Amino acid sequence: MTATQNNKIDAHFSGHETFPLRQMWLKKAVDCADGGGTISKDTFSDEKAIADFGVGRNMVASIKHWALACDVIAEDDSRHHFALTSTGKAIFRNGGLDPYSENPVTAWYAHWCLAGRGSRSTTWFWLFNVFSAQSFSRDEALPTLSKYATLVAPGRKLSNSTLSRDLDTCLRGYASPSASSSVEESAEPMLAELGLLQVERSRVFSFRRGPKSSLPDSFFAWSLLDYWMRNRRAESSLTFETAAYAQGSPGRVFKLDEESVAERLFSLADLTGGKLRWSDTSGLRQIHRGDFDPELLMTELLKKSYD
Numbered sequence: 138m139t140a141t142q143n144n145k146i147d148a149h150f151s152g153h154e155t156f157p158l159r160q161m162w163l164k165k166a167v168d169c170a171d172g173g174g175t176i177s178k179d180t181f182s183d184e185k186a187i188a189d190f191g192v193g194r195n196m197v198a199s200i201k202h203w204a205l206a207c208d209v210i211a212e213d214d215s216r217h218h219f220a221l222t223s224t225g226k227a228i229f230r231n232g233g234l235d236p237y238s239e240n241p242v243t244a245w246y247a248h249w250c251l252a253g254r255g256s257r258s259t260t261w262f263w264l265f266n267v268f269s270a271q272s273f274s275r276d277e278a279l280p281t282l283s284k285y286a287t288l289v290a291p292g293r294k295l296s297n298s299t300l301s302r303d304l305d306t307c308l309r310g311y312a313s314p315s316a317s318s319s320v321e322e323s324a325e326p327m328l329a330e331l332g333l334l335q336v337e338r339s340r341v342f343s344f345r346r347g348p349k350s351s352l353p354d355s356f357f358a359w360s361l362l363d364y365w366m367r368n369r370r371a372e373s374s375l376t377f378e379t380a381a382y383a384q385g386s387p388g389r390v391f392k393l394d395e396e397s398v399a400e401r402l403f404s405l406a407d408l409t410g411g412k413l414r415w416s417d418t419s420g421l422r423q424i425h426r427g428d429f430d431p432e433l434l435m436t437e438l439l440k441k442s443y444d
Contacts, residue, residue, distance in 0.1 A: 148290035149257045150303045152202035154195040157310035157326040158247060160238045165190055166204035167221060167229040167236075174221035176210060206257035207250040227439060234443045241351040242442045244327050245391075249360050251328075253390040254367070259289060260303045265333075265392070266384040272343035279304055312336050333392055348397040355441035357401045358408050360387045361424070362438070366431050377402070377422035408441070409434060 169176045169189075180186065181201040190197050204210045209225035212218075221230075228234045228243060235243045255262025263285050268278060279297075282304055286295050310326045311334040331351070334342050364386055365375060381388035381398040388398045402424060405413040412434055414425045 148259045148286065148293070150259055150286065150290075150295060150299055152198070152206075152257060153303075153306050154199040154202070155302050155306050156196055156199040157306055158203045158207070158251075158328060160325070160327045162200045162203055162327075163207060163209050163225075163243075163247070164229050164236055164238065166200055166210055167225055170210075170221050174226060175213065176219040176221075178218060202257065203247075207247045208254070208256075223436075224439070227436070234440065238327060240443055241330060242353060242356050244331055245352055245356055248328055248331060248333070249363070249390060253360065253364065253385050253387075255385075258307075259286070260300075260307045262385070264304075264307055265390050271346075272337065272341065274341045275304060275308060276340070308334065308342060312342070344392050346392045347394050348400075349391055349393065352391060353442045354401050354404050355408055355438045355444075357387055357391070358405055358413065359435055359438040359442060360390070361405075362413070362431055362435055365426065373426050375424045375426075377424075380424060408438070 166176075169180045180189070181197055186197045187194055190200060192200070201210075204225075205219075208222050209229060210219040211222050213220040224246075226233065228246065229236050229238075234240075238244070250256075251258040251261040252265040253262075255266075260282060263282060264278075267285055268281060270277070279301055282300055283295075283297065286300060310328050311331070313325065313329045313336075331349070332345050335345055337343055361375075361380060364380075364383075365372075368383075368385060369375065369379075377399070380386055380402065381393070381395055383389065387393070388395075393401075402415040405415050405424065412427045412429045414427070416423055416425060
């Protein structure tokens with residue numbers, strides 16, 4: 138694993154209670170917040186939780202997990218409460234950019250948090266950045282995940298069943314339910330609409346690499362800047378190869394082909410008012426970063442993504 142932000146984050150292989158992320162769950166978590174954006178931790182564990190959320194107790198725990206993993210809520214400084222993040226407020230609050238997750242950008246955002254950042258979703262990061270097979274069965278992938286887990290969680294005893302459940306949950310999150318799915322599993326996973334994985338036959342999957350028509354250039358630029366700030370903040374330029382192929386990069390996380398990455402980089406200057414610029418001189422392909430407030434630019438790019 139390369140020296141990225143993900144090295145500084147504890148490996149995480151559970152918490153979702155085997156439920157893939159569903160469309161309205163992030164909104165449910167946001168709606169728990171008070172006027173100041175604070176959520177008591179008891180909200181997800183007290184006796185009223187089942188009635189308040191309208192789902193079973195395990196699903197309540199899963200909602201909390203996904204809201205944390207997708208950076209919609211975060212532990213506050215006191216560690217006694219959760220607080221809405223700025224992005225959580227911007228997207229999911231009533232009157233926000235997409236409170237009901239109807240725009241595919243919101244699913245791309247969730248995927249980026251899980252597979253690009255990987256703070257509570259180590260298997261997701263591994264699947265899209267480390268695992269190299271184009272087509273695979275779940276049984277073929279599991280031993281490779283087990284080896285990776287020993288690298289990122291040395292000294293921890295992770296059972297095969299824990300890793301197996303985590304991998305199953307990850308794969309089911311990107312695959313549309315089959316006609317034979319149970320009622321409990323028949324709800325469309327939020328990330329299935331992205332078309333990143335296709336089911337070739339029973340328990341055999343393949344990645345769909347290439348242009349992604351539902352991914353706006355603005356959100357590609359947002360994710361590129363997020364990657365840059367988290368992993369290479371001190372660098373004023375990035376190579377094309379980094380943007381396209383580095384672990385945790387947009388090209389890798391979104392499974393874009395080289396031509397698609399290049400086309401999106403061409404539009405950076407127009408999208409960002411010249412704050413990010415693409416250059417290709419003497420065969421050296423690079424993205425250059427000017428002097429600006431990256432958080433402010435990311436806020437602007439996120440809003441543009443929903444236009």
